[in-house]
Amino acid sequence: MNNLEFQHVQDDNFRNLVEALPRNVQSKVSKQFEYLMTVVLPPSLRFKKVAGRWSIRIDRNYRALGKEINSTISWYWVGHKNEVDKILKS
Numbered sequence: 001m002n003n004l005e006f007q008h009v010q011d012d013n014f015r016n017l018v019e020a021l022p023r024n025v026q027s028k029v030s031k032q033f034e035y036l037m038t039v040v041l042p043p044s045l046r047f048k049k050v051a052g053r054w055s056i057r058i059d060r061n062y063r064a065l066g067k068e069i070n071s072t073i074s075w076y077w078v079g080h081k082n083e084v085d086k087i088l089k090s
Helices: 012-020 023-036 081-089
Strands: 007-010 048-050 053-057 062-069 072-080
Touching: 007 012, 007 023, 012 023, 012 072, 023 053, 023 062, 062 081, 072 081
Parallel strands: 007 072
Antiparallel strands: 048 053, 053 062, 062 072
């Protein structure tokens, strides 16, 4: 599957987490989600499935996670890459 086979939504928790990030990271989140809607994904996005969840790379230190529900990916978490394993286990 590719990114355009999905509808992408950001849940309330995701939006709250984005608001709590530093301003420079917030702008990177917006930029990466714009890329997610393009036909050709840049390799830097690293859109992939990890432990049954979808993941994108925001930058060197931040990631976003989403759950696939039918043909929609509901993005529910964004934060430091060191927290990803803990979030995936919850």
